[in-house]
Amino acid sequence: MSRPADTRDRIIRAVLRIIGEHGVAGVTNRRIAKEAGVSLGSVTYHFATQHDLLRESLRSFVAEETRRFTELAAQYRADDVGLAEAGVLVGQVAARTSFDSEHIASFELYIQAGRDPQLRAAADECFAAYDRLAASILSALGVPDAERAASAAVALVTGIQLRRLATGSAADDLVDALLMLVGGPQRPE
Amino acid sequence: MSRPADTRDRIIRAVLRIIGEHGVAGVTNRRIAKEAGVSLGSVTYHFATQHDLLRESLRSFVAEETRRFTELAAQYRADDVGLAEAGVLVGQVAARTSFDSEHIASFELYIQAGRDPQLRAAADECFAAYDRLAASILSALGVPDAERAASAAVALVTGIQLRRLATGSAADDLVDALLMLVGGPQRPE
Numbered sequence: 001m002s003r004p005a006d007t008r009d010r011i012i013r014a015v016l017r018i019i020g021e022h023g024v025a026g027v028t029n030r031r032i033a034k035e036a037g038v039s040l041g042s043v044t045y046h047f048a049t050q051h052d053l054l055r056e057s058l059r060s061f062v063a064e065e066t067r068r069f070t071e072l073a074a075q076y077r078a079d080d081v082g083l084a085e086a087g088v089l090v091g092q093v094a095a096r097t098s099f100d101s102e103h104i105a106s107f108e109l110y111i112q113a114g115r116d117p118q119l120r121a122a123a124d125e126c127f128a129a130y131d132r133l134a135a136s137i138l139s140a141l142g143v144p145d146a147e148r149a150a151s152a153a154v155a156l157v158t159g160i161q162l163r164r165l166a167t168g169s170a171a172d173d174l175v176d177a178l179l180m181l182v183g184g185p186q187r188p189e
Numbered sequence: 190m191s192r193p194a195d196t197r198d199r200i201i202r203a204v205l206r207i208i209g210e211h212g213v214a215g216v217t218n219r220r221i222a223k224e225a226g227v228s229l230g231s232v233t234y235h236f237a238t239q240h241d242l243l244r245e246s247l248r249s250f251v252a253e254e255t256r257r258f259t260e261l262a263a264q265y266r267a268d269d270v271g272l273a274e275a276g277v278l279v280g281q282v283a284a285r286t287s288f289d290s291e292h293i294a295s296f297e298l299y300i301q302a303g304r305d306p307q308l309r310a311a312a313d314e315c316f317a318a319y320d321r322l323a324a325s326i327l328s329a330l331g332v333p334d335a336e337r338a339a340s341a342a343v344a345l346v347t348g349i350q351l352r353r354l355a356t357g358s359a360a361d362d363l364v365d366a367l368l369m370l371v372g373g374p375q376r377p378e
Binding site: 021022023024025026099104107108109110111113114115117119120123124127148149151152154155156157158159160162163165166167168169173176177180181183 | 210211212213214215288293296297298299300302303304306308309312313316337338340341343344345346347348349351352354355356357358362365366369370372
């Protein structure tokens with residue numbers, strides 16, 4: 001017997017895995033129930049519509065990512081690291097991120113929001129959360145005009161991560177790109 | 190009666206539309222034949238495998254995008270515009286880009302390359318083409334260290350376009366972000 005919150009979470013994790021592996025079109029209640037190990041009735045009890053399911057899955061993924069990066073940011077502050085070191089750390093973390101099915105799913109959900117206006121508000125919330133996180137990290141690092149640079153930094157990381165996913169390339173240019181954006185030290189010639 | 194090259198192109202356009210609307214999982218030979226208005230035999234004649242079909246569709250999309258932006262770059266050079274004006278122009282063009290099914294399809298194909306290693310080389314070629322284009326535009330605009338900034342500019346535009354697609358937001362921050370990256374004029378406080 002699992003608590004309702006556990007069941008809900010297992011359903012969401014299952015949805016993210018299914019989207020990551022098969023795309024949004026692969027999400028059916030039957031497949032979710034099987035993948036999550038819950039009854040078909042549980043799926044429809046927790047999520048009345050497909051929109052609810054996709055929206056909550058995207059929100060859940062971003063909430064977890066934000067929590068992970070917020071912890072990381074707190075660590076920077078505690079360690080009182082400088083901009084260049086922080087850039088290197090961020091780059092290392094991003095480069096280590098392996099693209100599991102949940103990461104692939106988040107990209108799929110953004111694209112699905114392009115087709116389905118009912119998902120756009122959730123996508124907007126997610127990007128806004130990344131913006132706040134980036135602004136807080138950049139500001140703690142003493143980057144001038146951190147608010148202005150925040151959404152550009154989010155776009156830069158998003159774009160580089162999509163390229164990494166698509167090409168299997170390393171992310172060794174991420175740190176350099178971030179430093180270029182925030183006016184950090186130039187790469188030696 | 191259409192020439193083989195026309196048929197091939199119609200098939201590719203149909204594949205991009207299908208992916209844009211239904212995702213990669215929605216691509217079947219039967220649906221392509223119907224959408225392109227060609228025989229089922231034509232589809233298998235031109236593209237032996239699903240990999241060929243997806244790879245050539247991605248290449249074709251990027252080749253067309255590159256052509257469009259190269260023309261744009263040539264125009265900048267002819268008009269001898271400055272960095273700020275060029276940034277504004279690029280931003281306006283990007284902001285005007287409506288996300289039709291072919292644009293959505295290109296994002297889907299990048300994600301599919303994350304699942305399917307056989308697509309990665311094509312994805313890599315596509316990003317390299319964007320890099321060369323960005324380097325050529327930035328260099329013509331007199332941006333110092335254009336090569337270094339090129340792939341970061343590509344990532345920035347990719348990330349901002351994905352956010353626009355997902356949230357339906359305007360791209361009014363694109364110009365500002367690009368100028369920040371290449372060290373252009375600061376936004377007035």
